[in-house]
Amino acid sequence: MWLVAGLCATLVTACSPTVDRRGYIAKPGAFDQIGNGMAKSEVEAMLGSPSTTASIKFAGDSYYYITSITENRPVFGPKEINREVIAIRFDQADRVQSFGQYGLEDGRVIDVNSRTTPVVGEDLSILQRIFRGLLNSNAGPSGPVLNRKF
Numbered sequence: 035m036w037l038v039a040g041l042c043a044t045l046v047t048a049c050s051p052t053v054d055r056r057g058y059i060a061k062p063g064a065f066d067q068i069g070n071g072m073a074k075s076e077v078e079a080m081l082g083s084p085s086t087t088a089s090i091k092f093a094g095d096s097y098y099y100i101t102s103i104t105e106n107r108p109v110f111g112p113k114e115i116n117r118e119v120i121a122i123r124f125d126q127a128d129r130v131q132s133f134g135q136y137g138l139e140d141g142r143v144i145d146v147n148s149r150t151t152p153v154v155g156e157d158l159s160i161l162q163r164i165f166r167g168l169l170n171s172n173a174g175p176s177g178p179v180l181n182r183k184f
Contacts, residue, residue: 051107058085058099058120065120065135074128081120094124094131114138 064081074095081099088096103116117138125131 051105053115054104054106054112055101056104057101058082059101060099060118060120068122068130068133070130070132072130074124074130077122077130084122094126095128096124097122117141 058081060081067080068077074097077097081097084097085100086098088098099120099122101116101118102114104112105115106112115138119136119141120133121136122133123131
């Protein structure tokens with residue numbers, strides 16, 4: 035009896051998700067204190083160091099404060115359940131020009147680790163490739179071979 039209860043408790047514990055918080059953790063109300071014209075040093079004092087900055091200073095610098103909350107489920111794997119990005123753009127005098135707050139619904143997930151670029155029209159299944167080959171019996175790797183005289 036104790037063995038069954040212990041086994042059930044282990045299974046329930048093993049199946050419960052773990053929550054990971056990564057990146058910038060904002061102080062409550064800190065974003066509401068940012069205003070146009072604030073100095074960069076004031077923003078850094080209020081929010082701290084940014085998660086990342088703009089790599090090119092074209093018309094001013096940009097700071098990005100990024101928070102990500104991921105739920106890791108043993109069977110289904112990790113799933114991002116919340117993302118918050120605070121973007122602050124500075125002018126050339128290092129004063130706040132504009133700012134915005136974006137969530138998970140504002141962006142799209144890009145898998146940067148797959149090292150593949152999706153190409154529209156090239157995602158064929160095995161059956162589609164077989165039937166394509168049967169229909170184009172004289173097809174080469176780049177399409178049908180045309181008889182041309184040079």
